[in-house]
Amino acid sequence: MHIPVHPVITPLPKLLVGCVVLLLGWAAVGVAGLLRPRSVRLAGRVLFPLGALIGLALAVLAVTSLLGGGIERMVLPIGLPGLPAHLRLDPLSSVFLALLGAAAAGISMFAGGYFRAGQGTAPGLLGLQYHLFLASMGGVLIAADAYSFLLAWEAMALTSYFLVVTEHRRAEIRRAGLIYLLMAHVGALAILLAFGVMHGAGPFTFHAMRSAHLSAGWAAAAFLLALAGFGAKAGLVPLHVWLPEAHPAAPSPVSALMSGVMLKTAVYGMLRVGLDLLGPPVWWWGLAPLALGLFTILYGALFAAVQTDMKRLLAYSSVENIGVIFTGIGLTIVFAGSGMPAVAALALLATLYHCLNHSMMKSLLFLGTGAVLHATGERNLGRLGGLIHRMPWVAWLTLIGTLAIAGLPPLNGFVSEWLLLQSFLFGDQVPHTFVNLLIPMGMALVALGAALAGYVMVKFYGVIFLGRPREASLEQAHDCGWLERIGLAWLALGCVALGLLPVQVIGALGRVSAQLLGAVVPQASAHSWLLAPVPGRPVSYGPAVLLTATVAVVLLTMWAVRLLYRQRVRRVSAWDCGFGALTPRMQDTAEGFGQPIRHLFQPFFEMQRELPAPQDSAPRYRISIRERIWTIAYEPLCTATDWVANTAARVQQGRISVYLLYSFVTLLVLLAVALLS
Amino acid sequence: MTHLPLDQQLLDSCAALLLLLSFAMLSQRRIVTLVNLYAVQGAVLAAATLLLAWRTGEDHLYLSAALTLALKVAFLPWLLHRLIRRLEVYWDTEPLLNVSGTMLAGLVIVVFAFALAQPITRLASTATRSAVGIAVSVVLLAFLMMITRRKAMSQVVGFLSMENGVFFGAMSASYGMPMVVELGVALDVLVAVLVLGVFFFQIRERFESLDLHHLESLKEHE
Numbered sequence: 001m002h003i004p005v006h007p008v009i010t011p012l013p014k015l016l017v018g019c020v021v022l023l024l025g026w027a028a029v030g031v032a033g034l035l036r037p038r039s040v041r042l043a044g045r046v047l048f049p050l051g052a053l054i055g056l057a058l059a060v061l062a063v064t065s066l067l068g069g070g071i072e073r074m075v076l077p078i079g080l081p082g083l084p085a086h087l088r089l090d091p092l093s094s095v096f097l098a099l100l101g102a103a104a105a106g107i108s109m110f111a112g113g114y115f116r117a118g119q120g121t122a123p124g125l126l127g128l129q130y131h132l133f134l135a136s137m138g139g140v141l142i143a144a145d146a147y148s149f150l151l152a153w154e155a156m157a158l159t160s161y162f163l164v165v166t167e168h169r170r171a172e173i174r175r176a177g178l179i180y181l182l183m184a185h186v187g188a189l190a191i192l193l194a195f196g197v198m199h200g201a202g203p204f205t206f207h208a209m210r211s212a213h214l215s216a217g218w219a220a221a222a223f224l225l226a227l228a229g230f231g232a233k234a235g236l237v238p239l240h241v242w243l244p245e246a247h248p249a250a251p252s253p254v255s256a257l258m259s260g261v262m263l264k265t266a267v268y269g270m271l272r273v274g275l276d277l278l279g280p281p282v283w284w285w286g287l288a289p290l291a292l293g294l295f296t297i298l299y300g301a302l303f304a305a306v307q308t309d310m311k312r313l314l315a316y317s318s319v320e321n322i323g324v325i326f327t328g329i330g331l332t333i334v335f336a337g338s339g340m341p342a343v344a345a346l347a348l349l350a351t352l353y354h355c356l357n358h359s360m361m362k363s364l365l366f367l368g369t370g371a372v373l374h375a376t377g378e379r380n381l382g383r384l385g386g387l388i389h390r391m392p393w394v395a396w397l398t399l400i401g402t403l404a405i406a407g408l409p410p411l412n413g414f415v416s417e418w419l420l421l422q423s424f425l426f427g428d429q430v431p432h433t434f435v436n437l438l439i440p441m442g443m444a445l446v447a448l449g450a451a452l453a454g455y456v457m458v459k460f461y462g463v464i465f466l467g468r469p470r471e472a473s474l475e476q477a478h479d480c481g482w483l484e485r486i487g488l489a490w491l492a493l494g495c496v497a498l499g500l501l502p503v504q505v506i507g508a509l510g511r512v513s514a515q516l517l518g519a520v521v522p523q524a525s526a527h528s529w530l531l532a533p534v535p536g537r538p539v540s541y542g543p544a545v546l547l548t549a550t551v552a553v554v555l556l557t558m559w560a561v562r563l564l565y566r567q568r569v570r571r572v573s574a575w576d577c578g579f580g581a582l583t584p585r586m587q588d589t590a591e592g593f594g595q596p597i598r599h600l601f602q603p604f605f606e607m608q609r610e611l612p613a614p615q616d617s618a619p620r621y622r623i624s625i626r627e628r629i630w631t632i633a634y635e636p637l638c639t640a641t642d643w644v645a646n647t648a649a650r651v652q653q654g655r656i657s658v659y660l661l662y663s664f665v666t667l668l669v670l671l672a673v674a675l676l677s
Numbered sequence: 678m679t680h681l682p683l684d685q686q687l688l689d690s691c692a693a694l695l696l697l698l699s700f701a702m703l704s705q706r707r708i709v710t711l712v713n714l715y716a717v718q719g720a721v722l723a724a725a726t727l728l729l730a731w732r733t734g735e736d737h738l739y740l741s742a743a744l745t746l747a748l749k750v751a752f753l754p755w756l757l758h759r760l761i762r763r764l765e766v767y768w769d770t771e772p773l774l775n776v777s778g779t780m781l782a783g784l785v786i787v788v789f790a791f792a793l794a795q796p797i798t799r800l801a802s803t804a805t806r807s808a809v810g811i812a813v814s815v816v817l818l819a820f821l822m823m824i825t826r827r828k829a830m831s832q833v834v835g836f837l838s839m840e841n842g843v844f845f846g847a848m849s850a851s852y853g854m855p856m857v858v859e860l861g862v863a864l865d866v867l868v869a870v871l872v873l874g875v876f877f878f879q880i881r882e883r884f885e886s887l888d889l890h891h892l893e894s895l896k897e898h899e
Contacts, residue, residue, distance in 0.1 A: 664820050
């Protein structure tokens with residue numbers, strides 16, 4: 001299975017050196033912010049745009065490396081004694097580096113205009129944390145030994161923790177940060193154990209892990225540990241609980257970076273371990289990420305549909321998208337382990353494509369909410385509305401992201417979901433009974449998830465930007481500044497480009513499947529503009545054709561309408577059922593829009609309703625929705641931990657004799673074990 | 678009956694004496710006597726080392742013997758006696774476990790130690806290999822003494838006696854540790870006793886007693 005298509009190892013790792021220099025550049029930009037930590041002008045006008053340029057350069061470099069398809073290695077004489085830092089740049093890390101660079105370019109540009117002097121962390125310090133966060137994510141992607149990887153991984157967790165608690169004076173934000181830090185460390189522990197299993201007896205380099213021969217049981221254990229560790233970072237249900245807390249707590253550019261890029265580093269880790277380090281995967285490993293991914297899709301979409309806080313809504317939408325990505329990983333492994341490399345390559349392609357897409361569109365949407373938050377000071381959907389008139393730039397650019405994430409052609413979200421569904425169609429060919437029956441059913445779940453995602457996005461966009469302003473203060477909302485516009489436009493451009501150029505993107509991503517699976521998918525049909533990636537089946541998709549056709553139909557219809565109804569257009573006020581005075585409160589609300597979902601999928605939610613009495617003169621309707629998972633899993637876990645801790649505390653007697661007795665008994669037991677063995 | 682050479686017999690007698698002294702310490706409640714017993718144990722240890730040195734011709738064992746004599750027979754007992762006088766602790770209180778019970782537990786431990794030492798005895802090539810069991814017994818008995826005593830002073834003597842056992846074990850299993858390690862351990866013991874002496878004064882000043890159950894009040898309460 002593992003046939004490196006381009007086994008070329010260039011003598012001088014030019015691109016890798018370039019990467020390292022750029023990552024160090026990010027760190028340097030961060031440190032430069034400490035020169036004048038209180039200066040918003042320095043951080044905003046100079047440092048963040050500089051960071052964006054570095055991101056752009058990194059993306060260009062990574063794409064160059066990807067198109068070259070080669071593998072570059074480097075050993076830096078730093079790190080542990082006997083284990084210097086190994087670095088490696090291959091197609092897989094190039095894809096994710098390109099994602100990091102491209103998303104960071106847009107987000108940093110936006111961040112330059114976003115951060116102001118305020119109650120929280122000083123701008124210079126924030127810039128340091130932000131750029132170290134970026135650099136450590138890059139470090140995760142090029143590390144090629146367990147020590148460097150985990151070092152970068154932990155640096156990433158810590159810097160992002162400090163970014164989440166930027167407004168640390170508020171208690172709920174500190175709480176969100178704590179949950180995040182806790183989950184990050186539990187995940188890191190699982191990853192550490194996975195590496196411990198994988199290295200076998202050899203050194204801790206990835207190279208040694210590839211050639212280590214693990215027994216079937218240990219390999220499966222390593223895979224499941226990695227799934228738990230990377231799943232916790234990515235937000236796979238049931239380890240997703242930190243995500244809806246941390247994303248709304250963080251400042252918007254940080255949310256964008258965490259959701260758009262950091263979650264993808266976990267996906268990278270999963271792919272690296274599952275498809276590269278562990279050698280040829282066993283097919284049934286894939287069932288775990290497949291099942292969890294499918295459940296995560298449904299779960300994330302349902303909870304996104306009932307949120308009333310716009311950033312929480314996006315956080316749950318991220319959970320849903322991570323579900324899509326892990327479903328893709330699961331399918332890849334099932335197919336690869338069943339001797340179907342060409343189909344596995346298709347599923348891998350869908351996975352990687354969705355990673356790229358999500359990094360663009362989710363960053364765009366989080367930045368959009370950031371702009372709205374700055375303009376209005378409001379995160380609650382119930383107090384927004386009609387902002388398209390006040391903030392046209394934000395509204396129109398966010399619309400692109402909204403349509404993309406809803407999976408509408410010809411934008412990018414459609415391409416990856418379409419590819420994923422196409423690979424699902426091969427599920428019946430898996431040579432295992434039941435599995436070949438169940439996989440096509442998973443497709444129905446993916447389709448349901450896509451539909452719900454569309455529903456969520458209609459709610460998100462409709463309630464914030466359309467309709468009439470629900471509060472009088474919204475009339476004062478102002479559009480965002482030019483730095484922010486550049487950032488938003490860059491990401492929107494990314495969405496459009498990824499949607500319109502799938503043939504080229506797939507050609508580039510093919511290097512990864514060639515590296516990991518030894519197979520590529522056919523990228524285009526006889527016509528280079530028509531995407532036909534499915535091996536052996538005549539299906540194709542041409543976004544440019546679709547776009548042209550759509551535009552043509554719309555123009556024709558407009559022309560026809562104008563022609564037919566000329567001079568007969570009447571303008572009247574909206575129909576109000578004879579009530580007479582429509583107020584902005586008489587619009588559909590976020591709660592109202594989510595009601596059918598709440599009703600249909602009641603068992604998922606833990607709801608507390610407060611309904612007013614009929615005679616109430618000032619009626620208030622209140623509903624709070626909680627995840628059942630807290631009461632089912634996490635609260636018992638906390639109680640159990642408390643109990644164990646209290647029980648263990650009884651060991652502390654305060655009597656020296658007893659402590660000595662502990663050592664004595666331990667010694668005796670150990671000696672007895674030595675005696676008996 | 679097999680005839681052992683004289684030096685072997687003498688070495689075995691030393692080992693037996695060490696074990697006997699350990700039991701004596703375990704049952705002794707007068708602290709002054711305890712320190713004296715410790716000094717005697719040190720003397721027997723020094724004698725055993727000397728015998729072994731003479732027999733094997735290993736030079737560094739002579740040095741070890743001299744060190745043992747100076748430190749464990751002269752200096753430390755003198756230091757401890759001075760501490761006892763200045764702190765006015767002559768008696769330990771009733772041990773946590775009564776003397777006969779302690780002795781019985783000690784017997785069980787000795788059996789266990791000999792069972793434990795068997796594989797080492799079989800593997801070692803030294804003349805004194807049969808003494809390894811005794812060395813382990815001395816260590817464990819000293820540990821037991823530390824557990825059952827209440828006064829800090831007795832525990833220090835237990836700690837020192839344990840070091841004797843370790844030293845004897847190393848000597849009988851492999852003719853002593855490397856010189857550097859032995860010097861290091863000797864220095865450790867010396868420093869430990871000095872530091873503990875300072876602690877005693879602090880503890881007595883705080884609780885007006887050296888009885889360790891006062892330290893229980895330091896426990897973190899819920």
